[in-house]
Amino acid sequence: MGLPYARLVFHIASFIYLEMLFRIWIFRSLLGIGTLYSVLFAIPAGTLVYILSSVFKERVNRVLSWVVIVIYTLPYAVQVVYYSVFRTFLSLYSVTGASQVLQFWQQILIAIVKSLPILIPMSVPLVFMLVFGMKGFSFFRLPPRLLAISCGGTAVLHFLPVLVMCGTGQGVYTPYDLYFRTPAPELSMQKLGMLTSMRLDLKRLVFGFPSESDDGEPPLKDSTAQNEPEESEPPVVPVDVPIYKPNIIDIDFDRLTDNEKDKTLLKMHQYFSQVEPTMENKYTGMFKDCNLVFITAESYSHYAIDKDLTPTLYKLANEGFRFHNFYNPAWGVSTSDGEYVACTGLIPKSGVWSFFRSAENWLPFTMGNQLSSLGYSTRAWHNHTYSYYKRDVSHPNMGYIYKGVGNGLEIKKSWPESDLEMIDVTTPEYINNEKFHVYYMTVSGHLNYSFTGNYIAAKNRELVESLPYSEACKAYLACNIELDRALELLITRLEEAGVADKTVIAMSADHYPYGLSLKDIGELAGHKIETNFELYKSSFILWKKGMEPVDIHKPCSSLDIIPTLSNLFGLKFDSRLLMGRDILSDSPPLVIFSNRSWITDKARYNAPKGRVENLIDTDLPEDYVKSINKMINNKFLYSSYILDNDYYRHVLPPED
Incomplete structure (x- = not known):
């Protein structure tokens, strides 16, 4: 007969132990409010597990006690392995796509091996139960009265941390906000713990998402702009100065608001009617009637640009628009979310596959839909x-x-497949069309970055062998040589068809090269990488043969690509209905990261640390950070509303 309540203490201690291991491994620290909440929520979780394994006969309880340890240890292990590959956390919705991920079983196996230093310690509770607990613990069935008391006690223990939240502030990104309103996985993991974050993910998946922190207030007007002095009289505009119009479509929001009965749609009409639009500018229509080749390049970054190694990338990056402060934030669903941002100008919704969810929606601002309506042939x-x-x-x-x-795409079977082959076999399908727009999602830059198991890296190995880098860095560059050669062939085909001078190439990455370790990325950068902002700095190629290079220094991101291209092509679009901004407009910059951090022309805000870095010589305007946080929360919220409510179909229904 074992100690009567030792098993209760064991399960509570196991949850706390796993939370602390996870926190140390992922966040490298136990400092912070998140450690407190990890412990507080571990107590009722351990108590509940004890109750569930104490309601049957002793033999069943004995087996069940072992099984539940496996069940509650597995999510910690899975998140660690997933994070080691994607540098983000796995949502429960993504588990439905696990069969597709198994195509990359070799990469998963490598990730498991690399994670063994933490996976082995995570197995300690399981081993302890098998070796000592089965004999040392008591597995008696709880009497009904004691069972009822235990359930009541568990409820009280659960509400204790909730009460603590209520008493310690309810502002933006506080534990209270993350628990009740704002689904921000990375911040939630850090401030609430893995167990609570996964529980909230399950709850939101089953019952729907909260309305975040929307309070019905109108959107903030250009909080990122410089404060302008008030003028008593309108300024006199010289006759030779062009007058630019806002990039909007004539949408009767007043009529929509008056006739709307759905509360969410009503809020959306009110919100978007007050969003500040971006203005036309001197670049409006610069690419009007040109062809467009739009590329999302797997794991591409500015580290792949080299005058000798990748001359075509170098040419495109330096002879077109040169974006010196372009960022490519990583989102929850890796490549798919990266594509979604670049192709729609919207922020992905946390916890779901936004691109897949959007398949039933009307998306009038994708380049495919915009240009096909103008008679372009559009292929991807x-x-x-x-x-x-x-x-x-x-x-x-x-x-x-x-x-x-x-x-329909016939290329050599390999892993990864060749971007060069894809360009070779697809260009004949469109190169002679009068007007065309094509979209490519490449794959040659995919991890793992080694010369064994990566066909593209091995294929181009000789070209990088003499470089003074580690194998992973050399393999990464070898993979991007394939992309470079693909672009070289593309330009050659455009030249041969006589359309190079009227074809625009726009290219960004789906995400930063997370297949490289931070040490590897630092090796390519030549210094240690800062992980909240600099890690996501990248390259956006926007090039047309014969154009004069244009240097753009304002901060921008992949979220801004669609409004920027739409303006350059002189398309009729509504900038109020997109979450990004035309980079070339006079609108102030705003770069948004998945963890709710941001960069403007005035400041950088590190959301996980709650730290503000002033980028200007004067003090920041009063409540500046608060107003930008509010603006960003609204963008996350209303972008998810667009996805969930097929909003564009309500305000801009398709003509057919």
Whole structure:
């Protein structure tokens, strides 16, 4: 007969132990309010597990006690392995796509091996139960009266940390805000713990998402702009100065508001009617009637640009628009969310596959839908499995005839597949069209970065062998040589067809090269990488043959690509309905990261640390940080509303 309540203490201690291991491994620290909440929520969790394994006969309880340890240890292990690969956390919704992820079983196996230093300690509670607990613990069935008392006690223990939250502030990104309103996975993991974050993810997946911190206030007007002195009289504008109009579509929001009965749609009409639009500018229509090749390049970054190694990338990056402060934030669903941001100008919704979810929605501002309505032929390709991330349903909805490996794109079977081959076999399908727009999602830059198991890296190994880098860095560059050669062939084909001077190439990455360790990235950068901002700095290529180079120093991101391209092509679009901003407009910059950090022309805000860095010589305007946080919360919220409510169909219904 074992100690009567030792098993209760064991389960509570196991949860606390796993939370602390997870926190140390992922966040490298136990300092912070998150440690307190991890402990407080671990107590009722351990108590509940004890109760569940104490309601049956002793033999069943004995087996059940071992099984539940496996069940509650597994999520910690899975998150650690997933984070080691993608540098973000796994949502429960993404588990539905696990069969697709198994295509990369070799990468998963490598990640498991690399994570053994933390996975082995995580198995300690399981081993302890098998070796000592089965004999040393008591597994008696709880009497009904004691069971009822235990359940009541568990409820009280659960509400204790909730009461602490209520008494310690309810502002933006506080534990209270993350628990009740704002679904921000990274901040939640850090400030509430893994267990609570996963529980909230499950709750939101089943019952829907909260309304974040929307309070019905109108959107803030250009909080990122410089304060302008008031003028008693309107300024006199010289006759030779062009007058620019706002990039908006005539939407009767007053009528929509008066006739709307749905509360969410009513809030959306009120919100978007007051959003500050971006203005036309001297670049409006610069690319009007040009062809467009739009590329999302797997794990591409500015580290891949080299005058000798990747001369075409170097040419495109330096002879077109040169964006010196472009960022490519990583989002929750890796490549798919990265594509979604670049192709729609919207922020992905946390906890779901936003691109797949958007497949039933009307997306009038994707380049495919905008240009196809003007008579362009519009096609898209991906040189890996055509249905991966459900692209076979999301990409046709953007206005493209879509092909991938398995539904029409015939290329050599390898891992990863060749970008060069994809360009070679697809250009004949459109190069002679009068006007064309094509979209490519490449794959040659995919991890793992080694010369064994990566066909592209091995193929180009000789070209990087003499470089003074580690194998991972050399393999990464070798993979991007394939992208460089693909672009070289593309330009050659455009030249041969006589359309190079009227074709625009726009290219950004889906995410930073997370297949490289921080040490590897620092090796390419030549210094240790700052991980909240600098890690996501990247390259946006926007080039047309013969154009004069234009240097752009304002901070910008992949969220800004769609409004920027729409303005350059002189398209009719409504900038109020997009979350990004035309980079070339006079609108103040705003770079938004998935963890709710941000960069403007005045400051940088590190949300996990709650730290503000002033970038100007004077003090920040009063409540500046608070107002930007509010603006960003609204963008996350209303972007998810657009996805959930098919909002564009309500305000801009398709003509057919």
